[in-house]
Amino acid sequence: MSNNWYETESWYAPLKREEKETVQPFPQPAQPEPSKKKKGVSGAMIALTSLALIAALIAVLVLPALAKQAESIQLPSLIQTAPPSATPRVPDPEKDPGKDFGFGKDADEGRKEEEDQEKEDYPEDWDDFFSGFYQETDTSNAEVNIQQGELPGGFHLQLKSAAGKELTLQQLYEKCSPSIVAISGYTSGVSGYNWGTGVVLSSDGLILTNTHVIDACDRAVVTLWDDRELEAELIGADTISDLAVLKVEAKDLIPAEFGESATLKVGDRVAAIGNPLGDTFRSTLTDGIISAISRDISYKGRTMTLLQTNTALNEGNSGGALFNMQGQVVGITNMKMMSSYSSIEGIGFAIPSATVRDVVNSMVTYGEVRGRPSIGITVGAIPDDVKEHYGLPVGLYVTDVLPQSDAWAKGMRPGDILTEVNHIPVKTTGEVTEIKNQFGVGDCLHCTIWREGELLEMDVELMDTNDLYGG
Numbered sequence: 001m002s003n004n005w006y007e008t009e010s011w012y013a014p015l016k017r018e019e020k021e022t023v024q025p026f027p028q029p030a031q032p033e034p035s036k037k038k039k040g041v042s043g044a045m046i047a048l049t050s051l052a053l054i055a056a057l058i059a060v061l062v063l064p065a066l067a068k069q070a071e072s073i074q075l076p077s078l079i080q081t082a083p084p085s086a087t088p089r090v091p092d093p094e095k096d097p098g099k100d101f102g103f104g105k106d107a108d109e110g111r112k113e114e115e116d117q118e119k120e121d122y123p124e125d126w127d128d129f130f131s132g133f134y135q136e137t138d139t140s141n142a143e144v145n146i147q148q149g150e151l152p153g154g155f156h157l158q159l160k161s162a163a164g165k166e167l168t169l170q171q172l173y174e175k176c177s178p179s180i181v182a183i184s185g186y187t188s189g190v191s192g193y194n195w196g197t198g199v200v201l202s203s204d205g206l207i208l209t210n211t212h213v214i215d216a217c218d219r220a221v222v223t224l225w226d227d228r229e230l231e232a233e234l235i236g237a238d239t240i241s242d243l244a245v246l247k248v249e250a251k252d253l254i255p256a257e258f259g260e261s262a263t264l265k266v267g268d269r270v271a272a273i274g275n276p277l278g279d280t281f282r283s284t285l286t287d288g289i290i291s292a293i294s295r296d297i298s299y300k301g302r303t304m305t306l307l308q309t310n311t312a313l314n315e316g317n318s319g320g321a322l323f324n325m326q327g328q329v330v331g332i333t334n335m336k337m338m339s340s341y342s343s344i345e346g347i348g349f350a351i352p353s354a355t356v357r358d359v360v361n362s363m364v365t366y367g368e369v370r371g372r373p374s375i376g377i378t379v380g381a382i383p384d385d386v387k388e389h390y391g392l393p394v395g396l397y398v399t400d401v402l403p404q405s406d407a408w409a410k411g412m413r414p415g416d417i418l419t420e421v422n423h424i425p426v427k428t429t430g431e432v433t434e435i436k437n438q439f440g441v442g443d444c445l446h447c448t449i450w451r452e453g454e455l456l457e458m459d460v461e462l463m464d465t466n467d468l469y470g471g
Contacts, residue, residue: 126390127415134380134399141239141469142211145218149233149247151367155202157360159260159353166325172271173285175327178225179256180320182275182282183209183232183246185217197274197320198222198246199329200255201360205230205248208360209319210334211237214244222248225283236363240302240372240465242334243351243359256321259328261307261352264290272311272333272350274320286312288346296430297335297349302378302469303429305355307331310346322350332356373441373462374469376405379418381428393450394427395419402468406461412449419455420448436462 123129167175178200185194196213200206207222214220220232230248237244271287288311295308309322313336322331331350338344362369379396387394395417401408418426421435422445436445444459 122386122389126386126392129386129390130380130397130399130415133386134397142215142237144211144214144216144234144237144244146214146220146232146234146246148367149235151235152202152204152206152247152364155206155364157201157258157357159258159357160328162259162263162324162326162328164326166269167327169271169285169287172323172325172327173273176256176321176323177273177283177285178254180225180273180275180283181207182223182279183207183213183319184221184223185214186219186221187217188219195275195278195316196318197316197333199319199321199332200253201245202255203251203253205250205253206235206364207232207246207248208332208356209244209246210332211239211242211244212334213319214246220246222246223282224250224253236367236369238359238363238369240469241351241355241359241369242299242304243332243356243363245360245363256329257327258353258357259324259326259330261330261354264293264307264324264330266290266292269325270309270311270330271323271325272309272313272317272320273323274313274317274333276314276316278316281316288312291347294430295349296428296433299335303433304351305430305433306334306349307352309348309350311348312346313348329353329356368466370464370466371441372465373436373439373443374405374465375432375436375445375447375460376402376407376463376468377412377418379429379432382417393417393419394425395450396426396429396432398449405463405468407447407458410458410460411456412447412458412460413451415451416456417450418447419450420446422446423448 181198181200183194183196183198185196187193194213194215194217196209198207198209198213201208214234214237220234222230222232224230228250230250232246232248235245235247266289268290269287270290271285273283273285275282276284288309290307291310292308295306296303297306298304307322307330309331311322311333313333317333318335320333321329322333324330330353332353333348333350335349337347337349359369362371377398378400379398382392382395382397386392398412398414398416398418400414401412418432420426421432424431424435426432426435439445439462441462441464444461447458447460449456449458
């Protein structure tokens with residue numbers, strides 16, 4: 001399910017490297033040859049004069065161009081708070097001479113013109129509005145062709161409560177960096193390779209990473225903290241959670257300790273260790289705070305509930321660890337918000353350790369994630385102004401219903417508005433997810449939908465996500 005209408009821009013793309021490419025250091029400025037002192041105008045005066053000339057040239061040549069460019073830049077939908085069609089009209093005094101638009105005798109007339117213009121911005125039919133409101137989603141699964149390894153017996157990932165004093169960043173790095181690895185994913189016939197990060201799960205070679213790091217790869221190499229390079233086999237890869245488990249032949253690895261993400265609070269200090277931008281920056285430590293809990297982010301037509309952090313993350317950090325200050329993994333870093341149109345800083349995300357535990361334990365047992373319930377629908381939030389304009393009820397707009405789902409069999413269709421689940425009013429995907437996750441595959445949810453002024457009720461059976469979407 002998704003409540004995100006905005007456009008995502010390559011949040012999940014792993015760092016692509018060319019085989020022979022290396023990261024070059026920033027070039028040092030050329031050093032001028034020492035010059036002998038001359039009588040006459042001082043060097044300081046010459047420098048000031050030069051700076052003044054340069055500033056004048058910038059003012060004449062550069063600033064008008066920048067101003068013109070700024071006028072043409074449109075903020076991407078990624079960071080808009082409402083679609084353009086729902087944005088109130090701003091009056092233009094030049095086009096509306098003599099109007100006061102807020103004070104004086106013409107205020108009412110001005111407001112009426114604004115309201116009339118806003119009405120013109122909406123299509124007559126609200127279904128037509130929503131047809132262009134939500135982005136199309138890609139529900140395809142990752143294709144990982146790495147050689148399958150034997151399922152490990154007896155491994156079970158556990159979360160431990162935080163105990164003891166907080167570590168300094170130096171202590172945290174010394175303790176945790178040996179548990180972080182680099183992952184290179186190769187595809188036959190392709191010259192470049194994917195670059196990402198992994199976390200050691202067990203001393204005998206289980207490695208956790210993001211599925212998108214090894215997507216479309218038929219070979220993966222794990223580089224340990226001591227520079228050993230080991231060929232990896234695949235235990236399992238799950239597109240929905242964006243988590244994958246690899247296996248290397250080793251007996252002396254240092255596994256990371258996993259903590260409880262459920263105890264995190266906004267403002268808690270955290271730190272990340274990963275491999276941003278290539279081999280040159282392996283084992284980079286950055287720190288920050290937990291910025292938000294339980295952010296619902298759309299990925300491939302499904303909603304991921306993630307931790308938000310302002311810790312610096314970059315391409316290559318995918319699959320790395322977000323630590324609490326006791327040195328426990330509380331999240332697996334997997335995305336950041338980026339835009340080619342505007343500067344976005346300090347909005348990164350991580351998969352909570354509670355999710356990681358459930359996915360890993362199913363994957364190492366079955367090679368896939370089983371028992372994950374799904375309704376089989378995609379829904380989106382309805383902005384208040386749109387709801388008011390069309391007279392729609394409080395709820396979630398149904399953008400898609402999978403034909404193989406029980407929701408389809410019971411009559412739910414795209415264009416319906418989901419108003420209640422188990423007699424509880426819902427208006428965000430998080431509320432639906434919270435209700436759904438209290439039940440298992442085979443259980444039923446009582447759903448109330450609004451369709452053309454009529455309320456319809458149906459009992460919808462939850463199905464295994466794999467049966468609806470595949471692994």
